[in-house]
Amino acid sequence: MMSFWVMLDDSINTDELLAGAGAAVLAAFFAELVTYQAATRFRMRIGWLVPAFSLPGQVVRDMVIVYHALWRRVAHGVQPPSAFLELPARFGDDRPEGLTRRTLLVGGTSLAPNTFVLGIDRDRDVMVVHRLVAEEKES
Amino acid sequence: MVMAFVAAAIAMLVALIPAGIVLYRGELMASVVAYEFITSVVVMVLALLAQGFQRPSLFELPVVLAVLLFGSALVFVRALERWL
């Protein structure tokens, strides 16, 4: 928090640093308050971030898919084959690790423009997604 | 003044017109989607104008606006999902 303040303010004067420290304390307090009220905690495993390295390539690939669908819609009037799909995804448990894993999974899957996650079904261990261009056969 | 950045900002303002049409005439949730699109473009336009006019103090506005407009969109989405 403090580093964000310094980055925004671009000053290391004492009064600015004190103001930044106060703002950081307030922000941390409210963050803790919200997590306490929501009864949620996050706990990260570094290995979960490894799939993030493939995200830029996925974004580029999905951009091509999405804009190709737009071109077909504008030039030929062909509606994209959108669909809701269920992809296998383990729900896990309600411990902090499980919550963090699901959060990262939802965020990482929804980053690329062709796929958005609606949720992960606890009972059936599937992730419901919507795809602008859904391929005929999904593995 | 860096003309390329100002020109890009003006071009992006043009992109607000189709989204504005959807916002005005579309269904409720389509309007929310258009609103989210417009907020993203506005943040970019402000950053481009700040760079184009070479005013460092103007760069703080897109940062603050990105956070606030994200929050506002979430409020709309949550309210429309649960109560309205």
Added chain:
Amino acid sequence: MARQVVADILLGLAVVTTLGASVGVLVMRDAYQKLHFVTPAAVVAPLLVALAIFVQMGLVENTGETFLALLFMVIAGPYLSHATIRAIRVRETGDWRLREGPGDGGRTAGGEKEQ
């Protein structure tokens, strides 16, 4: 000179991406499809703009603040899209899950499509 050219190319790409996305928001059939064109304007175009500013000015305060805004948009954007599409689905059908029954389009299994 080369810096300016690269910055101009990046800006051009950002503008084209945004204009294309706006056309997508306009012409796509329903809110689900329109939402897929918010990501290019919320994630990809800001990245290109931030890179253009970085190429133009190097690593200075302005660049840092721009990347800060970009970082927030990249992190928050997917979750906003997730919340939005879930809200659209809940408003339409009452539940975001795919349910059985012909009236709701049927549940899919193993990756089959529900239109």
